[in-house]
Amino acid sequence: MKILIAEDDMVTQRKLEACLLDWNYEVVVAGDGEAALQALQGEDAPRLAVLDWMMPWKDGLKVCEEVRNAKAEPYVYIIILTVRDRKEDVVQGLEAGADDYLTKPYDVHELKARLRTGRRILALQEALLSARDALRFQATLDPLTGLWNRKAMVANLKKEIARSERNNNSISIMMVDLDHFNRINETHGHLAGDSILRDTAQRIKSVSRVIDDVGRYGGEEFMVISAGQDATKKSGQGERIRNAISDCAMDISEGMIQLTASVGVATSGNAKETNPNSLLLAADLALSRAKALGGNRVVEARAEEVQVMSMANRGISDSRRRMPNKPRFAA
């Protein structure tokens, strides 16, 4: 494990370094506070530090304060090692953000034990951080299908729009909705419904590109974000999704069920005029048109519709679901 020694007294520095090397630490040495701070804020910085209090340019307590103020992750475990041994000094050192305080002359066994405590704290913190990251990732997924959830898809859409503006690409979204899905839930129960949703998710994924974002937008509605393709390829993708769902029957435990899907596609004509809501609304409108025509088809929103939506919705956050006049699906 990497460890920083910040110590301006050469004799102490050498002695300390020899000990730490002997205990299998990878030692980084700084002769003053400024160099210590740099070492702790650089890339692949040590996460354990033994700082002298009195050093040129910046004292150990100041280094400690600056590290804490930066609130950087991962955490740096800091031990102050100093000749200042009054009670008030110890309090001052700990208040500056040090985790531990040792006075010189120090006992090597004690130092070794205290470093072990530091490592234990760092290991605990690491476990906490990875648990937190795993939770954050879980929060972006739809638990039933394993696809992105709606919140993540809206965030992805914003990101993809920003990227397409930079690259001057168009961007398409496809809203995919299973036809007559309610009947399945009513006739065969929710378990059958869930298995169909999982199957549908897999089928949509299987005909999407790796770089497309595929998500479950809610209920039996799925969404695909596709950037950087030309218009013909995009409408082809809508058809591929529709075919993937209707081509062969889906297996529910009590038998096979034939399903179809409707797809609404909206493509940004000019990325500079695009906002997430205009695309969502235009795709939704196209989807309800597909439903009104009997379902099992792909309908594309006209370019001017996307433009109109864009002007009407500029600056409004994702409010599509709360729109009073949101088109209801007929089929």
Ligand SMILES: [Mg+2]
């Ligand atoms: Mg000193």
